Amino acid sequence: MDVIRKSDVTRVDPQAWPNGTPTEKAVDPDLGHEMIAAERYTSQEFMQLEWEHIWTKVWLLAGRSDDIKATGDYICTDIGKESVLIVRQADGSLRGFHNICLHRGNKLRPEGLGNVENFRCLYHHWTYGLDGAIQKIPDLDTFPQGAPPEGKLPPIVCGEWGSFVWFSLNPDVEPLETYLDPIPRHLNPYHFERMALKRDVTVEWDCNWKASVDAFNESYHVQGIHPQLLWYLDDTNIQIDCYERHNRYLIPFAAISPRVRVPSAIPPAIEEIMLKAGMDPAEYEGRVSDIRRDVQKFMRANGPKVGKDYSELNDDQLTDDYHYMIFPNVTLNTHADDLMLFRQRPHPTDPDKMFYDIWVFELVADGEEWPERPRHRHMKHGDRTIGQVLDQDAYNLPVVQKGMHSSAFKGLWLGDQELRIRHFHKVIDDYINGPAGQTAGDD
Amino acid sequence: MPFSLGLSSGQGEPHVDLGLQGKNAIIIGAARGIGLATAELLAREGCNLAITARSEDGVKEAVANLKKYGAKVIGSAINVKNADDYKAWLADAIEQLGGCDILIPISSAGGGIGSEKYWTNAFEVDVMGPVRAVEAVLPTMTAKGEGSIVLIATTSAGEAMGGPQAYNALKASLITWGKQLALAHGKDGIRVNVVSPGPVEFEGGNWEMIKGTMEKFYTNMLRSQPTGRFGKPEEIARAIAFLASPAASWCNGSHLVVDGGFTNRTHF
Numbered sequence: 001m002d003v004i005r006k007s008d009v010t011r012v013d014p015q016a017w018p019n020g021t022p023t024e025k026a027v028d029p030d031l032g033h034e035m036i037a038a039e040r041y042t043s044q045e046f047m048q049l050e051w052e053h054i055w056t057k058v059w060l061l062a063g064r065s066d067d068i069k070a071t072g073d074y075i076c077t078d079i080g081k082e083s084v085l086i087v088r089q090a091d092g093s094l095r096g097f098h099n100i101c102l103h104r105g106n107k108l109r110p111e112g113l114g115n116v117e118n119f120r121c122l123y124h125h126w127t128y129g130l131d132g133a134i135q136k137i138p139d140l141d142t143f144p145q146g147a148p149p150e151g152k153l154p155p156i157v158c159g160e161w162g163s164f165v166w167f168s169l170n171p172d173v174e175p176l177e178t179y180l181d182p183i184p185r186h187l188n189p190y191h192f193e194r195m196a197l198k199r200d201v202t203v204e205w206d207c208n209w210k211a212s213v214d215a216f217n218e219s220y221h222v223q224g225i226h227p228q229l230l231w232y233l234d235d236t237n238i239q240i241d242c243y244e245r246h247n248r249y250l251i252p253f254a255a256i257s258p259r260v261r262v263p264s265a266i267p268p269a270i271e272e273i274m275l276k277a278g279m280d281p282a283e284y285e286g287r288v289s290d291i292r293r294d295v296q297k298f299m300r301a302n303g304p305k306v307g308k309d310y311s312e313l314n315d316d317q318l319t320d321d322y323h324y325m326i327f328p329n330v331t332l333n334t335h336a337d338d339l340m341l342f343r344q345r346p347h348p349t350d351p352d353k354m355f356y357d358i359w360v361f362e363l364v365a366d367g368e369e370w371p372e373r374p375r376h377r378h379m380k381h382g383d384r385t386i387g388q389v390l391d392q393d394a395y396n397l398p399v400v401q402k403g404m405h406s407s408a409f410k411g412l413w414l415g416d417q418e419l420r421i422r423h424f425h426k427v428i429d430d431y432i433n434g435p436a437g438q439t440a441g442d443d
Numbered sequence: 444m445p446f447s448l449g450l451s452s453g454q455g456e457p458h459v460d461l462g463l464q465g466k467n468a469i470i471i472g473a474a475r476g477i478g479l480a481t482a483e484l485l486a487r488e489g490c491n492l493a494i495t496a497r498s499e500d501g502v503k504e505a506v507a508n509l510k511k512y513g514a515k516v517i518g519s520a521i522n523v524k525n526a527d528d529y530k531a532w533l534a535d536a537i538e539q540l541g542g543c544d545i546l547i548p549i550s551s552a553g554g555g556i557g558s559e560k561y562w563t564n565a566f567e568v569d570v571m572g573p574v575r576a577v578e579a580v581l582p583t584m585t586a587k588g589e590g591s592i593v594l595i596a597t598t599s600a601g602e603a604m605g606g607p608q609a610y611n612a613l614k615a616s617l618i619t620w621g622k623q624l625a626l627a628h629g630k631d632g633i634r635v636n637v638v639s640p641g642p643v644e645f646e647g648g649n650w651e652m653i654k655g656t657m658e659k660f661y662t663n664m665l666r667s668q669p670t671g672r673f674g675k676p677e678e679i680a681r682a683i684a685f686l687a688s689p690a691a692s693w694c695n696g697s698h699l700v701v702d703g704g705f706t707n708r709t710h711f
Contacts, residue, residue: 228656260655261647264475264498265553267656282560285522287498 002223003258007237008289011250017314021186021322023250026241031422035411038404040425041208047351053432054328055080055169059179061330061343062086062158062165063113064197064359067373068094072116072130075165076109081348083107084167085119086158087130096156096167097132102148112376119153128153163193183246183326187334189312195339195361200376201386202357205394207401209329209346209354210424215393216323216331216342217424219251220417223259225392230257231267233321242423245327245430249420253335254292254319262288273319276337278302292319299336307366310336325420327427337363352401356394358386462689464489467540469533471523471576472550474501476648477595477640477683480676481547484684486512490545493536494518497550515540523550523572524564533579542587543580545687548573549595553649554610565609570616577624581633589632591687594621596639596698598706618698625696634695636686641702644673669704678703 014023040046062084063075074087076099083099085108099107101121108119108128118135120127127136132153140147158167159176161184166176177184205212215221222235229235234255241248254273256262266274270291271281277295286294296315303310310318313336324332333340339361347353364370381398385391403409414422463485473482474496482494486509494509496502499520506518517539521532537543550572552564573594584590599605600615621637628635642664644650650673654661665671682701685691700706 228658231652231656261651263647263649263652265649265652267652269656280558280560282555282558282564285524 001236001259003236004261005258007234007258009234009237009252009255009292011239011252012314012316020189020312020314021317022182023239023314023316025239026243028240028419029242029423029426031419031426033414035413036422036425037411038409040428041210041401041404042351044351047346049432050346050428051080054428055346057168057170057173057431058328059159059166059168059173059176061326062167065160065163065165066193067113067197068165070115074109074114074116076111076114078111078345078348079169080346082169083111084156084169085109085153086156086165086167087116087132089130094158094160094165095131096158097128097153098156100153101126102134102150102153103137162187163195180246180326182243183324186248186322187324187332189317190334190336190339191309191312192339192361194309194363196364196371197359197373198362198371199358199360200374202355202376202378203383203386203394204378204380205354205356206352206381206398207354208351208404209344210428211397211400211404212342212344212354212356213325213329213331213424214412214418214421215397217247217325217420218418219249220415221396222257225396226389228269229389230260231263232269233257235259238417240419242420245427246325247420247423248322248324250316251321251323252292252316252319253321254295256288264288266291277318278306295319307368308337308363309366325424327424358390459690461488461684463545463684463687466490466544466688467493467542468545468547468687469493469536469540469543469576469580470495471548471572472496473518474498474505476645477643477676477679478547478549479505480680481549481683482509483512484677484680485545485687486514486516488684488688489514491515491540492517493540493543495521495532495536497522523575524567526571526575529572529575530579533576537579537583542583544584544587544590546576546580546590546592547595547683547687548576551595551610551614554605554608556606556608562609562613565613569610569613573617574620581628584633585628585631587632590634591689591691592621592624592633592635593683593687594618594635594637595683596621596637598639598641598700598702600639601700601708602706621698622696629695634686634691636691636694636696637698638679638683638686639698639700639702640674640679641700641705642668642673643676643679645676648676667705672703674701674703 012023060079062077068075068088071088071090074085076085084096085099086094086096089095099109101108103124103126106121106123108121118127118129125138129135134147134151137147156167157171157173161176161180219235219238222229234252235257237252239250254270266281266288274281274295277299279298296318299310299318318336322334324334329344331342341359343357345355381394468485468490470478470482472478473494482492486492491514492509494505495518497520502518502520506516509516521529523529550568552568555561577592594617596617597614599611600618618637621635625635642650679701682699686694
């Protein structure tokens with residue numbers, strides 16, 4: 001790597017936190033070095049394969065449990081051409097349905113959140129209970145064939161983990177915990193249920209959904225499009241771990257990249273980390289390269305005093321980004337005090353478009369009031385800023401997508417820093433072809 | 444080879460001998476940037492040096508490099524804020540050098556807005572750093588009947604740059620105090636001058652970080668430089684070395700802005 005000095009970042013001893021998030025380095029899978037074919041990002045055929053073998057087969061993220069706490073609260077979310085309703089029942093359980101009226105196919109609800117006593121179609125007022133059963137069909141006596149024989153909305157499997165609501169279009173899907181393994185064991189220590197949603201934005205991006213997943217699955221691009229982050233994180237000292245279908249990397253924050261010299265003044269972004277932790281950068285007497293460890297020590301000591309329980313997290317988790325990807329489309333930038341989650345959804349028909357959902361959560365300290373939920377905002381790429389770093393990512397992706405259509409571009413030429421991208425495509429292949437089938441490189 | 448101030452490059456042409464050979468110089472904050480460049484220049488000109496800075500590794504490396512020029516160089520790390528350690532270091536440096544002819548205190552706590560602590564830091568480092576060093580060298584300079592002190596302020600003292608903060612305000616106090624010192628000690632053969640550098644960029648310096656982290660601000664600053672670039676440490680060092688040297692015998696109480704024309708103000 002093009003570094004000018006040795007990294008001075010140290011990591012916690014995996015043995016020292018036996019009950020916390022596992023930190024052992026997983027053995028890197030041997031996924032070869034073949035090109036990843038560009039058609040996977042651009043072709044209708046591949047998009048269709050993904051629909052048949054992935055989107056209709058796996059567990060997908062729908063939303064937050066605390067958005068549907070009360071009886072009749074529902075989440076309505078779209079995936080591809082499908083739309084899903086997930087509803088809190090009187091007994092506290094969840095039920096999911098296809099969001100369609102059995103009469104003429106009208107959608108019962110638009111995407112978003114709400115609370116209902118029943119679902120009444122706005123077209124002819126066919127009405128369904130919270131359990132999906134038909135409650136009322138106006139003028140039923142004018143239907144000689146009677147009501148639709150199934151008598152209820154087509155069900156969808158749903159479940160909850162980690163304060164999030166999940167669903168699957170596959171009636172025979174494995175249990176949620178089995179599918180998510182080992183993610184719950186890794187992320188439960190963060191207690192996402194103690195974090196409140198602070199930002200809820202959907203941006204239409206002009207790129208394939210996988211181009212977005214890829215963009216967040218490697219930090220090789222930091223030196224390319226986020227030069228300012230070189231004074232914020234160590235992009236050269238990243239632990240990549242690939243599991244069966246999910247993967248992660250652990251990236252040290254509050255550190256200076258060995259690609260640049262250590263400055264004598266504290267970089268502004270690292271000052272922000274210190275301030276957020278409750279430290280006064282002006283009081284800091286140590287070296288810039290000691291800040292990461294000192295922030296960890298400070299948060300460890302100070303956390304309980306400010307109502308923040310970090311007891312299940314290791315020291316590195318107090319500063320670093322434990323960056324997870326839940327297959328196929330959830331990216332989690334996980335921190336002790338916050339979670340920046342991206343959900344990447346394909347466009348229903350166009351492989352060159354996608355929906356990029358940004359959900360930012362912040363830890364609510366004990367005794368602090370739970371903040372009001374922000375309104376969902378929907379925008380198109382470039383409408384307005386989504387923050388400097390994400391703007392830099394967003395600026396790049398439509399251009400990448402266009403380039404992938406070129407006859408001269410055959411595929412992705414990936415390096416070791418991009419192992420998670422290779423792993424992601426391997427899992428896609430496992431779903432499309434079965435584990436013994438072709439791999440991306442064989443195309 | 445004597446420093447030429449760019450007036451001569453070959454034999455037979457006139458050159459200015461700065462007269463630095465064999466002088467004993469103390470530089471506070473000499474591990475990097477302007478301080479290190481000044482130390483290098485003085486070492487090349489044959490000065491004996493005592494240097495310090497906060498970073499142990501930085502001082503060790505600087506001492507090793509400066510020794511290459513053949514002069515006597517001593518140095519160890521000190522946090523200027525620790526007054527007792529600092530005073531002890533100064534006394535020891537004067538003793539080891541066998542007196543002090545030149546003092547250049549350059550350490551700075553840097554900028555910062557928000558915390559009140561930035562004021563304490565700037566006072567302890569940018570003000571009391573020079574004050575304690577001057578107090579320490581005055582007796583030996585007075586006894587010898589000669590000496591030269593160069594204080595380092597900033598163009599940010601004369602131009603309201605970077606928002607209201609301690610750095611600019613307290614650096615400005617050095618310009619005032621420098622003049623007072625010059626008037627008070629001129630009779631003892633001690634000259635005191637002030638240099639105010641404009642933005643200086645070097646590898647590992649703050650402007651390098653600003654270039655990477657706040658590109659727009661960096662570019663705007665660059666645009667306001669008539670020459671389209673920032674200064675280099677050695678360009679400031681040459682001005683400091685001149686004022687520090689016997690060649691500047693008639694410069695006393697002066698304030699020299701070295702900024703490539705960056706500041707807008709005319710100095711009447």
